[in-house]
Amino acid sequence: MSLTVYAPASMGNVSVGFDLLGAALAPIDGSLLGDRVSVDHQESGVELSVSGKWADKLPSDPKQNIVYQCAEFFLKAQGIKSGVSLVLEKNLPVGSGLGSSASSVVAAFAAMNECFGLPCEPQALLELMGEFEGKISGAVHYDNVAPCYLGGMQLMLEQHGRISESIPAFDDWYWVVAYSGVSLSTARMRQLMPQQYDKRTCIDFGRNLATFVHACYKQDAQLALSVLKDVLAEPYRAPAIPGFEVARAGLNELGMDVTGISGSGPTLFSVTRDKQLAEQAAVWLAEHYVCEADGFVHVCQLDQQGTRRV
Incomplete structure (x- = not known):
């Protein structure tokens, strides 16, 4: 019997926590923003078909698709002799800064694990997810795969067998996310950053992240x-994202609390505690930031469920 798993979009970094902080997204209109993978048993081998709005942006050869590779690896690692038939519904744009590759990988591994009776415990599965997503990015x-899989806001630990830990979020925050429609390579955007930072920048990064986590626990x-704020990546990435700096200034004039880059961009996020203001910002972004037909804007809160069967 076929089963389907949904894996939500995610924001890597969340500005203040480069590679160490991530959050899963849920549009407040109840729609699902993320990829789905359906899996069914078959006698042998792996078969993959792809559907969804961004299916045509993926490799035409199924064997080059990361979902195919995840399934093949899982079967071999678990010593499973039978095969699977998979369908990837690609609902997130590639190179968007919304954890597109993470969503596909997480949905694939979670679906395979469900299909074969949960042989992998969550932390081991999460480690596999990070390894495979890294092949693309x-x-x-883990700042995309961890929140995508586990939900909420996740702080990366990678200590003593624990990859991440959930931290409290703010239930009254609205995260307006806008994808301009431009595709940016995560690997290329990482290359824009310097290899070394001065001591003051490192201290500022550590202080800001520690203060943010403290404030989350205190609900301040x-x-x-x-x-x-992002002192590591945004100063170097912002000029490479068309329209970002103008949009940030416009959102500040509207009264949004803070604006940053989701992952490596071009998607931006902007935060407010006022739902009406969030909806106004979404309209503004649709008019002033979205520049391609495939672009979109969503008013979101954090997806606390993470990956699940649908």
């Missing part, structure tokens, strides 16, 4: 917003 980092929204 150019480096192994003003303190959290005051340090929700």
Whole structure:
């Protein structure tokens, strides 16, 4: 019997936590923003078909698709002799900054694990997800796969067998996310960053992230917003994202609390505690930031469920 797994979009970095912080997204209109993978048993081998709005952006050869590779690896690692038939519904644009590759990988591994009776425990599965997503993004980092899989806001630990830990979020925050329609390579955007940073920048990064996590636990929204800034990546990436700096200035004029880059862009996020203002910002972004027909804007809160069967 076929089963389908949904894996939500995610924001890597969340500005303040480069490679160390990530959050899963849920549009407040109830729609699902993320990829789905359906899996069914078959006698042998792996078969993959692809559907969805962005299916034509993926390799035409199924064997070059990361979902196919995830399934093939899983079967071999678990010593499973039978095969699977898979369908990937590609609902996230490639190179968008919304964890597109992470969503596909997480949905694939979660679906395979469900299909064969949950042989892998969550942390082991999460480690596999990070390894495979890294083949596409150019480096192994968990700030997309962890929130996509586990939901909420996740802090990357990678200590003592624990890859990430959920931290409290703010239930009254609205995250307006806007994808301009331009595709940017994660690997290329990482290359824009310097190989070394001065001591002051490192201290500022550590202070801001520590303060943000502290503020989350204390539920001090003003303190959290005051340090929700990116001193490592945004100064180098912002000029390479068409329209970002103009949009940030416009959103600030509207009264949004803070604006940053989702992952490596071009998707941006902007935060407010006012739902009406969030909806106004969404309209503004649709008019002033979205520049291609495939672009979109969503008013979101955090997806606390993470990956699940649908």
